Amino acid sequence: MLLNVLYMKQLLMAATLFVCAFAILSCGCARRTQKAVAETGESKVDATVAMDEPAQVERVEPEIVGAWTPIRLSQEEVSFGAEGGKATVSCLNYDCWWLNDAQVAGTETFFHATPGENNTYETLKADGISARIVNRNQVEISVAPASKSHTWILHLQSGDAFTSITVKQTASMKAEKITNPTLESIAARTSVRSFTDQKVTDAQMEAMLRAAMAAPTGMNVQPWSFVVLTDKSKYEEIFKGNFNLRIFKSAAAVVVFCADTTVTRAPRNNPDAAPVTRPNGTWRDDMGACTENFLVAAASLGLGTVWTASYPYPDRYLPIKEALGLPATVVPYCVVAVGYPDKEVKPKDKWKPERIHKGRW
Numbered sequence: 001m002l003l004n005v006l007y008m009k010q011l012l013m014a015a016t017l018f019v020c021a022f023a024i025l026s027c028g029c030a031r032r033t034q035k036a037v038a039e040t041g042e043s044k045v046d047a048t049v050a051m052d053e054p055a056q057v058e059r060v061e062p063e064i065v066g067a068w069t070p071i072r073l074s075q076e077e078v079s080f081g082a083e084g085g086k087a088t089v090s091c092l093n094y095d096c097w098w099l100n101d102a103q104v105a106g107t108e109t110f111f112h113a114t115p116g117e118n119n120t121y122e123t124l125k126a127d128g129i130s131a132r133i134v135n136r137n138q139v140e141i142s143v144a145p146a147s148k149s150h151t152w153i154l155h156l157q158s159g160d161a162f163t164s165i166t167v168k169q170t171a172s173m174k175a176e177k178i179t180n181p182t183l184e185s186i187a188a189r190t191s192v193r194s195f196t197d198q199k200v201t202d203a204q205m206e207a208m209l210r211a212a213m214a215a216p217t218g219m220n221v222q223p224w225s226f227v228v229l230t231d232k233s234k235y236e237e238i239f240k241g242n243f244n245l246r247i248f249k250s251a252a253a254v255v256v257f258c259a260d261t262t263v264t265r266a267p268r269n270n271p272d273a274a275p276v277t278r279p280n281g282t283w284r285d286d287m288g289a290c291t292e293n294f295l296v297a298a299a300s301l302g303l304g305t306v307w308t309a310s311y312p313y314p315d316r317y318l319p320i321k322e323a324l325g326l327p328a329t330v331v332p333y334c335v336v337a338v339g340y341p342d343k344e345v346k347p348k349d350k351w352k353p354e355r356i357h358k359g360r361w
């Protein structure tokens with residue numbers, strides 16, 4: 001009997017040990033599964049499900065040493081001027097939908113964002129900066145106007161994936177802003193699409209065309225010619241089907257910027273040989289520089305302009321080419337309407353210091 005009791009006790013202990021060992025092994029497996037999901041970052045399973053653990057299992061933090069997975073970003077550094085602004089940085093290597101912790105390290109401030117209900121994130125705020133997780137892989141950074149320069153490091157972390165973005169604000173950019181009449185004309189130019197009846201004088205037109213012809217061109221080819229139009233009764237035919245017709249009719253003058261797409265020259269190593277005609281590889285660039293010079297010159301004279309596309313749309317450039325009798329190798333590159341604006345039109349503010357990279361992207 002006594003022997004039987006002892007034997008039963010031993011059996012009971014063995015069974016208890018077996019159950020404990022099984023429980024420990026099961027926990028280990030559960031942790032390994034959770035880690036694999038976090039490391040690949042590819043799982044589309046809802047985080048709350050994948051990371052779910054039995055309440056009694058103690059949560060194990062991911063190992064830090066050698067375990068961080070680098071997140072690659074569209075920008076590791078974002079720069080702002082004194083006026084501040086907004087920039088969006090994207091994750092490049094995988095979907096960061098599980099990005100679940102972020103902090104802004106300012107001079108003395110640390111903030112954490114943890115997902116609220118339905119994975120909504122609070123905006124992080126420190127003095128002069130705020131950061132918002134917009135969607136599964138984008139962070140929007142907003143910087144307030146400031147008179148002093150500042151650098152922040154924005155840390156983004158999810159499980160064992162980690163990265164940081166350096167945010168710089170260089171306040172001196174505004175303070176040192178240089179201006180002169182040329183820069184003022186460039187800044188004053190903006191598209192004008194309705195005009196008064198006031199005429200553009202011949203002297204004004206020549207001044208603008210001189211500026212156009214002063215533009216740089218590849219190998220100094222100067223592929224341009226210009227057709228200046230003022231007779232509005234011909235516009236229906238010249239600009240047949242062109243949705244800019246209403247603008248042209250309102251303008252005092254319309255200038256068709258024409259480009260010879262070929263270059264005719266003596267062969268380089270034999271100047272005495274007969275000239276050869278070949279395609280001009282840079283005519284579009286040449287015409288772009290020429291057109292912008294015209295627009296800026298017009299702005300300097302208080303005139304309004306709008307650059308409208310002609311090439312590469314056959315439905316626009318073919319009627320122009322035919323109506324104006326352009327030679328076979330010449331295309332109407334663009335059409336510029338010019339005149340006095342009939343209302344005040346403010347230039348758009350396009351200054352984005354964060355688009356400027358120093359040294360490398």
Ligand SMILES: Cc1cc2nc3c(=O)[nH]c(=O)nc-3n(C[C@H](O)[C@H](O)[C@H](O)COP(=O)(O)O)c2cc1C
Pocket residue numbers: 189190191192193244306307308309347348
């Ligand atoms: C290549 C090019 C084609 C354009 N085509 C047209 C056009 O067909 N009609 C128009 O109203 N504006 C046209 N524009 C003007 C742009 O819409 C305008 O430059 C742009 O919205 C920026 O505004 P801003 O010129 O006031 O700075 C064109 C501009 C460029 C550079």
